Amino acid sequence: MSTSEQPSKTEQPAQAPPSALPQPALEIAAGYAFAGPALDLGALLWDGQCHGDAQIRIPLSMLNRHGLVAGATGTGKTKTLQLIAEQLSAGGVPVFLADIKGDVSGVLAPGEANDRVRERAGQVGQEWTGAGFPCEFYGLGGIGPGIPLRATVTSFGPVLLSKVLQLNQTQEQSLGLIFHYADSKGLELVDLKDLRAVVAFLVSDTGKAELKNIGGLSTATAGVILRSITAFEQQGAGGFFGEPEFDTSELLRTAPDGRGLVSVLELPAVRDKPQLFSTFLMWLLADLFNDLPEVGDVDKPKLVFFFDEAHLLFNGASKAFLESITQTVRLIRSKGVGVFFVTQTPKDVPGDVLAQLGNRVQHALRAFTPDDAKALKATVRTFPNSGYDLEEVLTQLGTGEAVVTVLSDKGAPTPVAATRLRAPQSLMGPIEAGALDAAVKGSPLYARYAQAVDRESAYEKLTAEQHAAEAAAEKAAREADEAAAVEKATKATTATEAASRRPKKEESLTEQVVGSGIFTSLARSIGTQLGREISRSVFGTARRRR
Numbered sequence: 001m002s003t004s005e006q007p008s009k010t011e012q013p014a015q016a017p018p019s020a021l022p023q024p025a026l027e028i029a030a031g032y033a034f035a036g037p038a039l040d041l042g043a044l045l046w047d048g049q050c051h052g053d054a055q056i057r058i059p060l061s062m063l064n065r066h067g068l069v070a071g072a073t074g075t076g077k078t079k080t081l082q083l084i085a086e087q088l089s090a091g092g093v094p095v096f097l098a099d100i101k102g103d104v105s106g107v108l109a110p111g112e113a114n115d116r117v118r119e120r121a122g123q124v125g126q127e128w129t130g131a132g133f134p135c136e137f138y139g140l141g142g143i144g145p146g147i148p149l150r151a152t153v154t155s156f157g158p159v160l161l162s163k164v165l166q167l168n169q170t171q172e173q174s175l176g177l178i179f180h181y182a183d184s185k186g187l188e189l190v191d192l193k194d195l196r197a198v199v200a201f202l203v204s205d206t207g208k209a210e211l212k213n214i215g216g217l218s219t220a221t222a223g224v225i226l227r228s229i230t231a232f233e234q235q236g237a238g239g240f241f242g243e244p245e246f247d248t249s250e251l252l253r254t255a256p257d258g259r260g261l262v263s264v265l266e267l268p269a270v271r272d273k274p275q276l277f278s279t280f281l282m283w284l285l286a287d288l289f290n291d292l293p294e295v296g297d298v299d300k301p302k303l304v305f306f307f308d309e310a311h312l313l314f315n316g317a318s319k320a321f322l323e324s325i326t327q328t329v330r331l332i333r334s335k336g337v338g339v340f341f342v343t344q345t346p347k348d349v350p351g352d353v354l355a356q357l358g359n360r361v362q363h364a365l366r367a368f369t370p371d372d373a374k375a376l377k378a379t380v381r382t383f384p385n386s387g388y389d390l391e392e393v394l395t396q397l398g399t400g401e402a403v404v405t406v407l408s409d410k411g412a413p414t415p416v417a418a419t420r421l422r423a424p425q426s427l428m429g430p431i432e433a434g435a436l437d438a439a440v441k442g443s444p445l446y447a448r449y450a451q452a453v454d455r456e457s458a459y460e461k462l463t464a465e466q467h468a469a470e471a472a473a474e475k476a477a478r479e480a481d482e483a484a485a486v487e488k489a490t491k492a493t494t495a496t497e498a499a500s501r502r503p504k505k506e507e508s509l510t511e512q513v514v515g516s517g518i519f520t521s522l523a524r525s526i527g528t529q530l531g532r533e534i535s536r537s538v539f540g541t542a543r544r545r546r
Contacts, residue, residue, distance in 0.1 A: 021051060024387040029054035031415040034408050036061065037300065039087040041361070041404060042421040043124040052125030056419045058084075058359055060091055062407040064301040064338040066329060066356055070346055070379075071363020076400040077342055080361055081306050082107055082424040084340075085262055088304055089133045094260040096251050097306040098281060102268040105436055106427030108135040120400070120423045131425040134255035135262045137440050138246075140280060141239035144269030145436050147449050148239075149246045149280070153189035154182070156241065156283055157541040159320055163279045165228040169318055174221045177211060178202065183542075187458040191242045192229050194458035199226055201462050206469070237276055243453045248287045250445060252303055266436075278312040282325065285339065286541045289328050292335040302336035310341035311348035326352045345375045346382045354382065358407040364397035386416035393418055 021029060025046040037060040044054035071077050078101070085095045085107060099105060110130030111117065121128035139146025153161065158179040162172035182189055182198050189195050201207040203222045211217050232238065253261045267277050285305060295302070307313065314322070329339055333356075341349055341357065345365065349357070360383070367373045380390045384405060394403060397418070404419045430436075440446060 021046065021054060025051070025054065028387070028415040028417050031408065032057050032417065034059060034410075036409050037091060038409075039063075039084060039091070040126075040422060041083070041402075042419045045401065045418040045420055050123045050420045052123060055125065056404050056417050058406045059409040060093070060300045061298070061409060062358065062411070063088070063093070063304050064298065064333050064336055065358035065407050065411075066333065066338055067340040067359030067361070067406075068346060068349065068354070068357045069306075069340055069342045069361045069363075070344060070348075071402065072344060072366045074399065075363035075397070076402070076421065077363055078103060079400060079424055079428060080363070080402065080421060081308070081340075081342065082426060082428070083422055084304075085306070086131070086133055086425055088301075089260040089262050091300060092254060092258050092260050093300050094252050094254060094263070094303045095306070096263045096265070096284070096303065098265045098267055098277070098308040100267045100271060100277075100308055102266065103428075103430050104264055105135075105137065105266070105431045106429050107262055107264065107424075108132050108439060109427040109431050109435070111423070111425050111427050117423045120420075124420050124422050126422045128423055129425065130427075133262050133426060134257075134259055135264055135439065136250075136443055136445065137436060138263065138265045140265070140267070140270055140277060141237070141242075142450075142452070143236070143239065144266055145433070146264075146266040146440055147443060147445050148452070149265065149284075150240060150242045150244065150449070150452070151280070151283055151287075152243060152245050152542075153191060153195050153241050154179075155245060155287070155542045159318070159324060160279050160283055160286075160541065163317065163321055164276055165225070165232060166275065166316070167225065167228060171221055171224055172318060172320070174217055175225060177215060177217055178225075181210060182458060187461065190455070190457040191459075192233060192238050196226060196229055197459040197462045235273065237270075237273060239452070240276065240280065243455065244449055246284075246449065248284055249291065251284070251288070251305075274309065274312040278309060281307055282313060282328075283541065285332070285337075286324070286328055288337060289332045289335065290541060292332075292337065294334050295336045296334055298336050301338045304338040304340065306340045306342060308342040310343040314348065314350060322350055322352075326350070326356075329353055329356050345379055347375055347378050358413070360403075360405050362394065362403045364399075364401070365394045367395055383416055384413055388416060388418060390416070 021044075025044060028046070029044055029051075032055065034057075038057040039060065041056045041058060043050050043052045044056055045051075046054075069077050069080050081097055082104060085097055088095050097104060109132045113128070113130060117128060120126070137146040138149045140149055142148035142150075158172065158176040162175055165175075167175060178195070178199055179189075181187075181202065187194075187198060189198065199217075199222050202211055202217050203219050208216070251261075251263050255261055265277075265281075270277050285307075288303070288305075292302070313325070317325075332339065340359075341353070343349065346354055346362075362379065362383075365372070365376050365379060367376050376391060376394060379394065383390060383403070388403070390403065397403070400421050400423075402419055402421060403416060404414075405416045406414050408414050431439075
């Protein structure tokens with residue numbers, strides 16, 4: 001189904017607010033009666049009634065002003081993502097979303113009509129027909145179904161990697177020194193064995209001098225970093241780092257019929273590694289930020305990125321990490337990318353980030369405990385004043401209902417609107433495993449990314465240098481043995497003659513090795529022969545050389 005076949009999704013004329021509503025509800029409805037392309041979320045709820053002729057919408061041009069989809073477990077957040085993703089795709093906007101539970105893959109297939117769908121469609125004034133949407137499916141490092149997504153360690157950078165390895169601030173700073181050294185010497189860190197090789201070199205007798213001028217690296221801290229890397233690999237996560245590295249511009253594609261491609265990252269196989277997948281999502285976003293040009297305000301976004309389980313990203317985050325997130329979210333809007341955070345309550349998102357989220361879809365909250373009640377009050381304070389008693393409304397919303405406020409086509413906040421949401425047109429559940437596998441292997445990207453590649457990088461180069469140094473040491477030892485044998489066989493005839501023939505004080509074996517040509521040129525050769533210096537941007541991620 002092409003975009004032109006679905007004008008009702010995004011291209012509706014300005015709507016006159018229905019006159020049958022009471023005055024407060026009329027004022028709310030008028031706030032959503034703007035002209036221009038828009039996504040239809042659902043119908044207004046007022047005084048316990050659903051008014052299908054009062055549509056609640058989001059202007060397409062405001063989707064790059066970011067948003068928040070929040071609510072307790074089981075309140076319909078995933079279906080809201082699906083609903084928004086479908087309409088974005090129909091409007092020609094690519095979408096990225098993470099499928100943590102494995103139930104978003106159904107966006108590929110047409111939904112199935114049933115009594116509940118027909119009832120919901122009738123309530124909200126929706127002309128429902130089943131429709132599937134163009135999708136690509138990805139998997140982190142080839143674990144689980146999907147085209148493998150990998151990043152190089154160099155590209156991932158020290159700030160993000162520190163969060164994955166759960167390092168403290170001191171250890172994060174030390175890891176930054178290691179990356180700085182590798183970058184300045186052109187030592188590309190493709191996978192974790194490259195990083196391990198560089199750490200081991202820098203705490204060796206030979207490598208210690210390399211870091212002295214920039215603060216040094218303690219053996220204890222290096223040991224912690226190495227143990228963290230080992231533990232990470234033992235969890236089966238080492239495959240996330242390597243090549244071919246995923247080109248994030250793949251997320252910006254449209255289908256041949258003009259619809260936006262929905263990129264779904266399948267995460268059920270790594271649900272037990274939340275630090276990893278949440279940080280990997282941030283790498284994708286940071287990489288897009290680094291590479292995309294400034295476009296300013298646009299008629300529709302170049303991409304809308306849904307960041308599910310957002311609280312996992314912020315938990316235990318360092319100050320540098322939080323500052324980088326804030327900067328990325330603030331500036332990526334001008335590059336045409338909208339970011340929607342998905343979590344349980346707004347308090348899961350730091351205030352500096354929350355302040356930049358112009359579109360809000362808040363599903364029901366529960367108030368079973370004192371902490372729940374406190375979170376409810378905090379959530380209510382984040383909304384503009386409204387004619388609703390939001391503390392009451394937010395605890396009484398049903399599944400598939402939400403409190404909404406968005407930015408109008410003029411950039412002003414719309415009135416708060418309790419909303420009964422539309423039903424997604426695609427399958428509300430996972431597609432069959434065989435269909436998912438066929439979609440993955442039928443993608444033109446599968447051949448490009450399926451097979452891991454292990455090319456020469458820091459590990460191989462440092463190993464070669466080490467072997468050369470060992471060979472030089474063996475040669476020096478051999479020559480020393482030969483000299484000793486010659487000296488022993490030579491008989492001095494007089495004390496004076498013996499003294500005159502006595503060699504100068506011999507260097508120790510270590511001094512001979514360290515003073516050998518291969519060792520004295522090691523650092524210099526790394527800097528001048530192994531590669532170019534690597535530059536970094538936000539999050540310490542490497543700027544891609546495409």
